[in-house]
Amino acid sequence: MRDDTSKAELPWQREPSSRQGSSSSPAETNRNRAEGIFSAQMSSKDFDRLSKFIHDSCGIRLPQAKKTMMEGRLRKRLRALGIESFGKYCEFVFSSDGMESEYIHMIDVVTTNKTDFFREPDHFDYLSGTVLPELLRSRKPGVRKKLNLWSAACSTGEEPYTIAMVLREFGQACPGFDFSILATDISTEVLEKARLGIYEHDRAIPIPMTFRKKYLLKSRQKERGLVRVTPELRNCVEFRRLNFLEKDYGLNDRMDVVFCRNALIYFDRPTQEKIVNRFTQHMVRGGYLFVGHSESLHGMELPLEQTATTVYRKL
Numbered sequence: 364m365r366d367d368t369s370k371a372e373l374p375w376q377r378e379p380s381s382r383q384g385s386s387s388s389p390a391e392t393n394r395n396r397a398e399g400i401f402s403a404q405m406s407s408k409d410f411d412r413l414s415k416f417i418h419d420s421c422g423i424r425l426p427q428a429k430k431t432m433m434e435g436r437l438r439k440r441l442r443a444l445g446i447e448s449f450g451k452y453c454e455f456v457f458s459s460d461g462m463e464s465e466y467i468h469m470i471d472v473v474t475t476n477k478t479d480f481f482r483e484p485d486h487f488d489y490l491s492g493t494v495l496p497e498l499l500r501s502r503k504p505g506v507r508k509k510l511n512l513w514s515a516a517c518s519t520g521e522e523p524y525t526i527a528m529v530l531r532e533f534g535q536a537c538p539g540f541d542f543s544i545l546a547t548d549i550s551t552e553v554l555e556k557a558r559l560g561i562y563e564h565d566r567a568i569p570i571p572m573t574f575r576k577k578y579l580l581k582s583r584q585k586e587r588g589l590v591r592v593t594p595e596l597r598n599c600v601e602f603r604r605l606n607f608l609e610k611d612y613g614l615n616d617r618m619d620v621v622f623c624r625n626a627l628i629y630f631d632r633p634t635q636e637k638i639v640n641r642f643t644q645h646m647v648r649g650g651y652l653f654v655g656h657s658e659s660l661h662g663m664e665l666p667l668e669q670t671a672t673t674v675y676r677k678l
């Protein structure tokens with residue numbers, strides 16, 4: 364049995380006001396190390412090495428203006444690993460052990476994962492009002508009405524679950540309609556959260572009430588204020604890690620609809636063009652691509668025509 368009084372009975376003594384000698388206790392060493400990590404500064408050389416590497420491996424641009432942001436975010440990794448300086452962190456990341464174990468965590472902290480349910484809502488009206496009817500009309504009679512959708516850069520799952528709700532609603536009025544949703548992201552951390560499908564109650568506010576009633580469960584412990592996407596909706600989405608810069612996306616099916624919203628913005632123009640060209644190779648002719656409202660494909664050489672604001676169809 365645990366003895367709760369045992370801690371009180373430990374011999375206690377006051378901190379000496381000044382220390383004799385130079386040897387420090389393990390607790391003090393840890394404290395000093397933690398303080399060192401909190402105040403660790405990233406040199407321009409370390410920043411340049413890391414940002415170049417991140418750009419080359421996953422396309423994300425990190426100009427000098429992002430140095431403070433990157434320093435702050437990467438300090439979390441220094442703390443987690445007990446590494447005192449960014450110089451030592453660089454040595455570790457670029458070692459073969461670091462490449463294997465740390466690379467993925469570094470990417471997790473440098474990516475920006477902001478997202479919402481029903482973000483940029485006019486896209487979902489356009490999906491159910493125009494895109495889905497149009498795609499089904501173009502199917503030959505007798506051909507199965509299954510559509511493949513891809514939420515590329517899905518973050519914590521709000522986007523693919525929104526698509527799933529919209530598609531399930533659409534399917535109720537359309538017998539024989541079927542779909543599959545693939546949701547991918549480079550960050551393993553966001554994918555873990557997406558698979559769980561558990562969110563703070565306030566995050567569900569943009570979801571129409573009728574959908575909330577159908578597709579969300581409330582936590583029994585009310586004070587926790589959490590909701591969870593129903594198993595039926597979770598089963599509609601397959602989550603997978605995918606880096607847009609990888610040579611092979613490993614996709615078996617051609618996509619009828621691709622959502623890649625608010626991710627292209629982190630890449631330079633030539634990389635954006637390359638990535639979107641690759642998306643189009645994985646799309647059916649007549650398939651649709653949605654990009655974020657602040658993103659533009661204007662001036663790029665792509666086999667796409669614009670059909671609405673930030674919506675494109677493959678030629």
Ligand SMILES: C[S@@+](CC[C@H](N)C(=O)[O-])C[C@H]1O[C@@H](n2cnc3c(N)ncnc32)[C@H](O)[C@@H]1O
Pocket residue numbers: 421422423474475476477478479482515516517518519522547548549550553605606607608623624625626629655
């Ligand atoms: C701001 S979120 C966008 C989420 C969602 N699409 C939306 O519009 O709400 C951008 C996502 O892009 C992902 N990302 C960044 N670089 C990537 C890459 N090279 N390959 C795949 N995903 C990437 C990030 O991890 C992040 O989750």
